[in-house]
Amino acid sequence: MKKTSKVPFGLFCFLLAVLLTAPLWVLPVFGAVFSGNSHENDFTAAIVDKYDRLNGIEGKKIVFVGGSSLPFGLRCDLIEEEMPDYQVVDFGLYASLGTVVMMDLSLSGIGEGDLVILAPETDPQLYSDFFTPRLFRTSIGDRTDLLDTLSPSRRKEAARAYYPVLYDRIKDRNKAQVPATETYARSSFNEYGDLTTVRKRNRMSGGVDLSKTVSLNVLNNQGFFDEVNDYAKKVRDKGATLLFWFPPINSAAVRFSDQEAESFTALLKSKLDCQLLGSVTDTVYDPVYFYDTNYHLNDEGAKMHTAATVLKLKAFLATE
Numbered sequence: 001m002k003k004t005s006k007v008p009f010g011l012f013c014f015l016l017a018v019l020l021t022a023p024l025w026v027l028p029v030f031g032a033v034f035s036g037n038s039h040e041n042d043f044t045a046a047i048v049d050k051y052d053r054l055n056g057i058e059g060k061k062i063v064f065v066g067g068s069s070l071p072f073g074l075r076c077d078l079i080e081e082e083m084p085d086y087q088v089v090d091f092g093l094y095a096s097l098g099t100v101v102m103m104d105l106s107l108s109g110i111g112e113g114d115l116v117i118l119a120p121e122t123d124p125q126l127y128s129d130f131f132t133p134r135l136f137r138t139s140i141g142d143r144t145d146l147l148d149t150l151s152p153s154r155r156k157e158a159a160r161a162y163y164p165v166l167y168d169r170i171k172d173r174n175k176a177q178v179p180a181t182e183t184y185a186r187s188s189f190n191e192y193g194d195l196t197t198v199r200k201r202n203r204m205s206g207g208v209d210l211s212k213t214v215s216l217n218v219l220n221n222q223g224f225f226d227e228v229n230d231y232a233k234k235v236r237d238k239g240a241t242l243l244f245w246f247p248p249i250n251s252a253a254v255r256f257s258d259q260e261a262e263s264f265t266a267l268l269k270s271k272l273d274c275q276l277l278g279s280v281t282d283t284v285y286d287p288v289y290f291y292d293t294n295y296h297l298n299d300e301g302a303k304m305h306t307a308a309t310v311l312k313l314k315a316f317l318a319t320e
Contacts, residue, residue, distance in 0.1 A: 037141055038175035043184040044094050044139035047105070050193045051146060054089045054109030062313070065106050066092040066099065066119040067126055069247035072199075072296035075306040076192035082310045086115070090193030095121060097139070098131040099224075103231045104150045112239035115313065118228065119245040121295045122280065127219045129227055133161040138168060199291045199298040207287030208252035209294050216256045216264040216280065225271040232274040242274040243316065246283040248305050250294035254284060277312040 039045060054063065062079065064070050070092025079088045091106050099120040110116060120126035131154055140146045147158055180187040183197045190196045228244070235242040256264070258281065265279045289301030297305055 037169070038172040038177055039138050039169075040141065041177040041180065041186045042139065043178070043186060043188075044097060044135060045141065045186045046189045046193070047093055047097070047136075047139050048141065048143050048146070049186070049189065050089070050091050050093065051105055051109070051143075053191065053193065054091055054106060057087050057089065057109070060086050060113040060115075061089055061109075061111070062086045062115045062117065063089045063091055063106060063110060064117045064119060065102050066247065067095045067097075067102075067121050067295075068093060069121050069295040069297075070119060071189065071193060071195045072291065073248045073302050073305045074192075074194055074309070075302050076194050078303070078306050079310055079313075083313065088192060092119070092193070095123065095126055096132050096135055098129075099126045100129050100227050101131050101136060101150065101154060103227070104154060105146065107231075107234055107238070108149050110235055110238050110240045114235075114238075114240035116235050116240055116242045117245050117277070117309075117313075118231070118242060118274075119247055121247045122214055122216065122219060122249060124218045124221070127224045128221050129223050131157065133157040134164055134168075137161045137165040194302075199296075199302075201298060202287055202290050203292045204287075204290065206252075207290070208250055210253070212294050213253045213255045214249055214294065216260050219264065220267060222271075229273040232272070243277050243313075244268065244272055244274055245277040245309065245312070246280045247295050248290070248297050248301065249280070249284045250287050250290045251284050252287045253294040275316070277309075277316060282308065282312070 054061075062083065064074060064076075070090050074090050074092075076088035076090050080086065089109075091102060093102065099118075103118070106116070133154070137158055147155055150158060178185045182188065183195070183199070188195050188197045232242045261279060261281045265276065268276060283305065285297075285301060285304065289297055289304060291298040291301070
């Protein structure tokens with residue numbers, strides 16, 4: 001009888017080690033061999049720049065954490081002019097990444113005396129533990145060090161996304177990058193993390209996107225509240241303060257009454273282990289100040305929302 005050849009034990013162990021450690025070295029090696037990365041100027045690739053700025057600042061900071069309403073709605077340079085004791089970081093990026101991953105990432109750069117402003121869009125996806133590991137892995141490129149900042153459960157999810165992302169990277173390696181002139185591009189962010197592209201007027205038909213109206217009764221998510229409270233504890237442990245704030249909201253998209261807004265504010269006060277800067281009605285603005293979504297402000301709107309935010313921060317510090 002013909003004997004079946006066996007793989008030597010040493011070779012088997014070597015092959016197993018290669019397979020198990022592939023996520024640690026294949027993507028960096030691939031990046032070195034194939035220098036072109038078609039996703040390098042993606043809007044979400046700015047997550048690396050925001051992370052590096054946050055972790056590169058010494059001294060007290062004001063750190064805004066959330067989604068895309070932050071880069072569309074803030075002028076961090078104006079905040080620094082009004083509050084010169086702080087350096088300001090716009091750590092908001094994109095709803096499809098999820099609020100929780102931005103909280104995870106921000107913790108590495110928060111220090112003694114910082115003010116952390118959590119301001120997700122009033123949307124069920126952002127008021128949840130939603131996370132897109134594949135988009136996150138694509139966005140960070142070869143910067144696998146950012147994986148270490150994730151919570152254990154989200155790190156596992158990101159690990160499972162490794163091979164799909166590697167496949168996408170190979171498949172898209174000859175695809176053209178997002179043009180530098182695009183609004184939704186990594187190159188559109190300034191050093192603070194704000195968007196610098198000119199946004200003069202509302203581009204939405206009728207001044208509002210009626211497919212994305214804003215209701216508050218869908219935002220009672222205990223899982224999200226638990227995530228925020230865990231984040232609040234970690235922020236306090238670093239000697240910093242967490243405050244909860246609201247995004248700009250297009251008044252034409254509002255589908256809640258003043259009474260519902262009061263109830264929602266009361267709900268957050270009862271559920272969150274951090275102070276609110278104000279009420280959800282404080283950031284409801286006229287449609288003329290919005291750009292291309294019910295949360296994205298144009299240039300004039302960004303100045304107005306920045307001024308409103310500074311007033312709230314100064315009022316908080318005065319009480320402290």
